[in-house]
Amino acid sequence: MIKRWKMLPWNLWGRQAAAVVRLELQKNLFSRRAIWVYMMAAGAPLVALLHWVTARPGHCSLPGDAMAFAGMFEFYYLRLALFLGCVGIFSNLTRGEMLERTLHYYLLSPVRREVLILAKYLAGLVTATGLFALSVALTFLAIGAHFGVAWQDFVFHGAGGRQLGAYLLVTVLACVGYGAVFTVAGLVVRNPMIPAAVVWIWEAGNAFLPSLLKKLSVIFYLKSLSPVQAPVNGPLALLATATDPTPAYLAIPGLLIVAAGLLALAARRARSLEISYAE
Amino acid sequence: MTDRIVFEDVSRFYGEILGINHVNLSIPPGVTSLVGPNGSGKTTLMNLMTGLIRPTQGRVRVLGIPPDRPDQLFLKLGYCTQFDSFPKGLTGYQFIYSYLRVYGKPHAEADSLAWEALQRVNLVDAAGRHVAAYSKGMRQRVKLAQAIAHKPRVLVLDEPLNGLDPMARAETIALFRDWAQEGRHVIVSSHILHEVDRISDQVILLSHGYVVAEGQIQGVRSEVKDQPMQILVRCDRPSELASRLFLQDHVVEAKVHDDHRGLLIRTRDADSFYLLLNRVVLETGLEVESVAPADEDVNSVYQYLIGPEGGAA
Numbered sequence: 001m002i003k004r005w006k007m008l009p010w011n012l013w014g015r016q017a018a019a020v021v022r023l024e025l026q027k028n029l030f031s032r033r034a035i036w037v038y039m040m041a042a043g044a045p046l047v048a049l050l051h052w053v054t055a056r057p058g059h060c061s062l063p064g065d066a067m068a069f070a071g072m073f074e075f076y077y078l079r080l081a082l083f084l085g086c087v088g089i090f091s092n093l094t095r096g097e098m099l100e101r102t103l104h105y106y107l108l109s110p111v112r113r114e115v116l117i118l119a120k121y122l123a124g125l126v127t128a129t130g131l132f133a134l135s136v137a138l139t140f141l142a143i144g145a146h147f148g149v150a151w152q153d154f155v156f157h158g159a160g161g162r163q164l165g166a167y168l169l170v171t172v173l174a175c176v177g178y179g180a181v182f183t184v185a186g187l188v189v190r191n192p193m194i195p196a197a198v199v200w201i202w203e204a205g206n207a208f209l210p211s212l213l214k215k216l217s218v219i220f221y222l223k224s225l226s227p228v229q230a231p232v233n234g235p236l237a238l239l240a241t242a243t244d245p246t247p248a249y250l251a252i253p254g255l256l257i258v259a260a261g262l263l264a265l266a267a268r269r270a271r272s273l274e275i276s277y278a279e
Numbered sequence: 280m281t282d283r284i285v286f287e288d289v290s291r292f293y294g295e296i297l298g299i300n301h302v303n304l305s306i307p308p309g310v311t312s313l314v315g316p317n318g319s320g321k322t323t324l325m326n327l328m329t330g331l332i333r334p335t336q337g338r339v340r341v342l343g344i345p346p347d348r349p350d351q352l353f354l355k356l357g358y359c360t361q362f363d364s365f366p367k368g369l370t371g372y373q374f375i376y377s378y379l380r381v382y383g384k385p386h387a388e389a390d391s392l393a394w395e396a397l398q399r400v401n402l403v404d405a406a407g408r409h410v411a412a413y414s415k416g417m418r419q420r421v422k423l424a425q426a427i428a429h430k431p432r433v434l435v436l437d438e439p440l441n442g443l444d445p446m447a448r449a450e451t452i453a454l455f456r457d458w459a460q461e462g463r464h465v466i467v468s469s470h471i472l473h474e475v476d477r478i479s480d481q482v483i484l485l486s487h488g489y490v491v492a493e494g495q496i497q498g499v500r501s502e503v504k505d506q507p508m509q510i511l512v513r514c515d516r517p518s519e520l521a522s523r524l525f526l527q528d529h530v531v532e533a534k535v536h537d538d539h540r541g542l543l544i545r546t547r548d549a550d551s552f553y554l555l556l557n558r559v560v561l562e563t564g565l566e567v568e569s570v571a572p573a574d575e576d577v578n579s580v581y582q583y584l585i586g587p588e589g590g591a592a
Contacts, residue, residue, distance in 0.1 A: 012383045019380035023366065031367060101364035105425075107331060108360075109381045110353035271347070275331040277362065 017119035024123030040081040041135040048142035055146040065144040070228035086178035091192030093120040113270040128175040166227035177218035180262035221255040281343035289337030297488040298323035309480035310459045313468040319485040321468040357426035361437040365410045372406040396428035415442035433464040472578040506583045507531045508549045509573035513541040515566040
């Protein structure tokens with residue numbers, strides 16, 4: 001088994017995957033369909049910059065701004081920007097190329113379909129994590145920047161650094177999880193907006209699901225890993241609170257296993273993928 | 280059979296619509312033309328042999344490789360499709376180079392193969408321009424260059440002469456002939472029948488998803504028994520020859536040319552006609568300038584088997 005594993009052409013697959021990633025990055029970052037992903041990523045940093053510029057001394061507190069960021073992260077990034085950004089990037093990896101009638105160039109290359117799909121996913125992951133991790137970091141750094149040295153101290157010597165690290169980890173994991181979901185959706189369904197709506201409702205209603213079903217979602221693991229609980233009351237608190245929190249040592253592998261399972265499904269689907277541009 | 284493209288009882292349906300039905304083929308090296316009207320199944324056949332679609336039933340093998348093994352198949356096969364679409368933002372060189380890298384070629388080899396392919400289709404000067412700015416003929420040529428860049432043993436081309444100017448057509452046809460002479464397969468679909476005639480070693484005639492005829496064009500023509508063969512004879516006394524021919528049962532028609540230097544004969548038995556012609560020459564001293572079949576071409580066979588409107592004759 002190990003001998004067979006070693007005999008596989010890993011070097012060739014690596015070179016092929018790298019070539020696909022290069023082509024895909026160009027499409028993901030410089031095509032017209034990237035505009036709304038940029039807008040999603042730029043939204044929160046712009047608000048944070050505005051806050052930096054307009055904040056008046058005495059009207060805000062450092063813990064208050066850290067809590068405000070927790071709210072932005074929970075309701076803007078997790079519930080909206082990361083979700084929709086991943087819909088835009090990952091569901092277009094194959095569906096977008098079907099619409100542009102260019103997928104056949106890949107399918108007519110001596111590349112295993114599994115390698116192709118994983119390379120496309122990797123390119124999507126680089127794009128999504130690059131844009132959104134940068135966005136999260138900028139927002140976090142800008143939101144309390146008006147405190148000057150106190151905020152720097154909080155970030156570089158206090159709890160802020162750990163919080164930022166945890167937010168970035170959740171961002172990356174969100175891209176891993178939602179990316180896998182929408183890579184499959186782009187391969188299986190003609191209109192990715194339909195599965196996007198279904199997944200969004202499933203994720204939004206996660207708090208109301210029985211314990212076992214909760215684990216079949218991305219948000220379940222992400223909420224468990226968020227470093228600060230968003231400060232909300234009333235019905236929204238139900239969405240923000242991790243009612244059945246999972247420790248990180250289970251949440252991270254759990255999410256990675258869900259993503260790996262979905263990617264295996266995508267690879268299997270890709271093997272029987274046909275070109276049907278006329279649809 | 281590892282040097283052939285083989286279809287074994289292959290059918291493909293699109294829902295309830297027939298693509299091709301019960302196709303059995305064994306295609307040898309050389310230039311093979313797929314001929315038939317729109318919707319006859321030419322592209323379906325090409326897509327099946329390249330794995331872009333899967334058969335509903337039956338089995339396809341290209342040089343012994345099943346089309347669902349792209350990692351093996353496309354080391355030996357290049358396909359120039361009919362789709363006039365390209366990844367955005369790439370120059371002609373980048374387009375060919377990038378996909379050679381996807382093939383797993385290292386930078387230096389991909390670079391050299393890309394320039395070689397561009398040279399073969401005369402696009403070196405335009406290599407640095409974006410494909411989006413190319414004319415239709417240039418886009419057709421850059422697609423061809425992409426399909427041949429890795430020097431495949433099998434080249435599949437869907438309407439490759441579309442959009443090319445006469446000079447480019449001639450060069451492209453010469454390229455196909457060169458490739459066939461090197462022992463490669465060149466599978467071409469075309470509706471320009473006189474060009475098919477010039478380039479093909481064998482033809483496959485398709486109609487409504489069925490293979491109507493296949494093989495070398497002369498062989499296909501001789502199989503069309505219900506249509507008399509047409510033979511053109513240029514000679515000094517065509518009327519005398521016509522009078523001798525009318526005594527034969529197999530001669531259906533003999534039409535003397537206006538210049539009285541030749542005649543067109545329609546006969547059900549070409550072999551008997553040639554024997555008779557030899558006898559007439561010996562007996563009467565008829566001076567024959569030339570004798571040539573007048574309907575041993577793709578166009579005639581197409582008309583006989585498929586009909587002028589593309590329906591079955």
